[in-house]
Amino acid sequence: MQSQQPQSTQEITQHVHQWLSENWDPEADLVQWRTLLAESGWGAAHWPEDYFGRGLSVEVSAAIEDVFAEFGAVGTAQTGVRMLAAATLLEHGNHEQKRQYLRRILTGEDHWCQLFSEPGSGSDLAGATTRADLDGDEYIINGQKVWNTSAHHAHYGLLIARTDWDEAKHKGLSYFILDMHQPGVEVRQLSQMNGHASFNEVFFTDARIPRENLISTAGNGWQVAMTTLAHERRSFDRSRENKRVKQKGRIFVELKKELDISNEPYTWYPQRAGRVDLVMQRAEETGAINDPVQRQEIARLHILSESAKWTAQRAKAAQKAGKPQGPEGSLGKLAASEIARLAARVHTNISANDALLTGPNSVHDGVVAEILVSVPAVSIAGGTDEIQRNIVAERVLGLPKEPRFDEGPFRNVQRNSAAKDPSK
Numbered sequence: 001m002q003s004q005q006p007q008s009t010q011e012i013t014q015h016v017h018q019w020l021s022e023n024w025d026p027e028a029d030l031v032q033w034r035t036l037l038a039e040s041g042w043g044a045a046h047w048p049e050d051y052f053g054r055g056l057s058v059e060v061s062a063a064i065e066d067v068f069a070e071f072g073a074v075g076t077a078q079t080g081v082r083m084l085a086a087a088t089l090l091e092h093g094n095h096e097q098k099r100q101y102l103r104r105i106l107t108g109e110d111h112w113c114q115l116f117s118e119p120g121s122g123s124d125l126a127g128a129t130t131r132a133d134l135d136g137d138e139y140i141i142n143g144q145k146v147w148n149t150s151a152h153h154a155h156y157g158l159l160i161a162r163t164d165w166d167e168a169k170h171k172g173l174s175y176f177i178l179d180m181h182q183p184g185v186e187v188r189q190l191s192q193m194n195g196h197a198s199f200n201e202v203f204f205t206d207a208r209i210p211r212e213n214l215i216s217t218a219g220n221g222w223q224v225a226m227t228t229l230a231h232e233r234r235s236f237d238r239s240r241e242n243k244r245v246k247q248k249g250r251i252f253v254e255l256k257k258e259l260d261i262s263n264e265p266y267t268w269y270p271q272r273a274g275r276v277d278l279v280m281q282r283a284e285e286t287g288a289i290n291d292p293v294q295r296q297e298i299a300r301l302h303i304l305s306e307s308a309k310w311t312a313q314r315a316k317a318a319q320k321a322g323k324p325q326g327p328e329g330s331l332g333k334l335a336a337s338e339i340a341r342l343a344a345r346v347h348t349n350i351s352a353n354d355a356l357l358t359g360p361n362s363v364h365d366g367v368v369a370e371i372l373v374s375v376p377a378v379s380i381a382g383g384t385d386e387i388q389r390n391i392v393a394e395r396v397l398g399l400p401k402e403p404r405f406d407e408g409p410f411r412n413v414q415r416n417s418a419a420k421d422p423s424k
């Protein structure tokens with residue numbers, strides 16, 4: 001139980017300031033400090049009181065984060081898939097799962113990955129054929145996932161697998177927490193055209209999941225996955241740029257080490273978003289700013305980018321007002337995709353041949369070239385543009401749904417998967 005809470009935002013932030021004056025120590029051990037934050041409820045104040053929060057609004061929680069920033073104090077871990085795991089557990093996990101995993105998410109001790117996509121089911125996520133067969137108190141997992149960001153350093157995976165082949169496609173899926181460090185889980189890194197290796201293939205051969213790691217109920221995996229995806233789409237434009245850790249003290253040395261691991265798969269994410277922030281600088285450096293045609297394109301890019309920020313603010317306001325996840329996630333994600341593509345075109349026009357150069361003597365150390373080969377990811381990750389358009393058409397505009405050819409028991413549905421039929 002937490003102590004009695006102050007009332008107004010101002011009282012709360014003053015209280016947090018006082019609490020930090022009494023407890024913050026830059027020479028502390030990072031995990032110990034974050035454990036204290038989790039137990040105090042100030043590290044994730046908008047989470048429920050029973051689960052390391054204070055049950056406060058997202059708005060007040062943001063004001064508390066500002067106090068931490070002003071104070072120069074380290075907050076809880078917030079990068080990577082762990083935040084999707086937290087959102088999913090908070091909504092669908094049971095008491096034991098929340099107690100077991102949420103604290104270590106806040107302390108940063110555990111890294112997570114998302115094991116959704118398969119070679120035969122990316123957009124068609126509900127067509128997953130990785131199987132989970134109950135054997136006593138354990139599920140036995142066989143199959144393959146792909147494009148799994150951070151799986152190479154994850155302790156746990158959020159796994160969607162098929163538990164019932166005789167149910168309809170969406171109803172035979174279940175959602176699990178998988179321990180990645182066990183025999184039967186093989187992770188292979190994939191090389192990307194921009195030179196990074198953020199994703200992996202993950203192979204399961206008789207891997208095991210204890211029954212208590214099933215989230216929600218067997219067959220309810222699709223509903224749980226929708227929560228994860230809605231949070232992923234909503235947070236799409238959040239910057240994951242490596243925070244520069246400049247302050248002195250033991251805790252900052254440990255924080256830098258943790259961020260180097262957590263953020264390693266995301267170092268190219270600012271470039272995949274198109275680096276709109278670099279456009280004016282490049283236009284001035286090259287003189288493109290004096291060309292009326294280029295100026296027009298630059299203005300179009302800035303208008304799109306500003307409108308997308310307003311859409312994101314509307315989504316935030318809806319969240320603060322306690323409204324359920326709405327279509328803004330899909331709209332925001334589509335906007336991010338348009339912006340990234342237009343930004344890549346504008347950068348190409350501005351930098352011309354130089355946009356192709358990489359290495360030490362190239363434009364901004366190859367950043368422009370990295371933009372060009374990274375932006376295609378925005379239109380694919382977290383659901384492709386076409387899928388977002390289908391969602392907007394069907395759920396927002398109420399247009400007729402696409403005809404379905406996948407009804408009835410999944411065992412009989414025609415599928416994309418490879419030669420060996422995993423339903424047998």
Ligand SMILES: Cc1cc2nc3c(=O)[nH]c(=O)nc-3n(C[C@H](O)[C@H](O)[C@H](O)COP(=O)(O)OP(=O)(O)OC[C@H]3O[C@@H](n4cnc5c(N)ncnc54)[C@H](O)[C@@H]3O)c2cc1C
Pocket residue numbers: 113114115116117118119120121122123124146147148149150199377378380381382383384385386387390
């Ligand atoms: C940067 C990045 C990070 C990722 N991280 C993860 C991760 O951590 N975990 C994870 O599980 N996955 C991850 N993914 C995978 C991602 O979710 C899939 O790539 C995506 O869902 C698309 O699936 P696919 O690649 O199989 O393409 P497909 O589904 O094969 O699509 C191919 C093309 O067909 C179009 N198409 C398909 N169905 C329809 C339809 N019904 N209507 C119209 N057009 C359609 C698509 O839009 C696309 O253009 C990541 C991908 C990227 C790029």
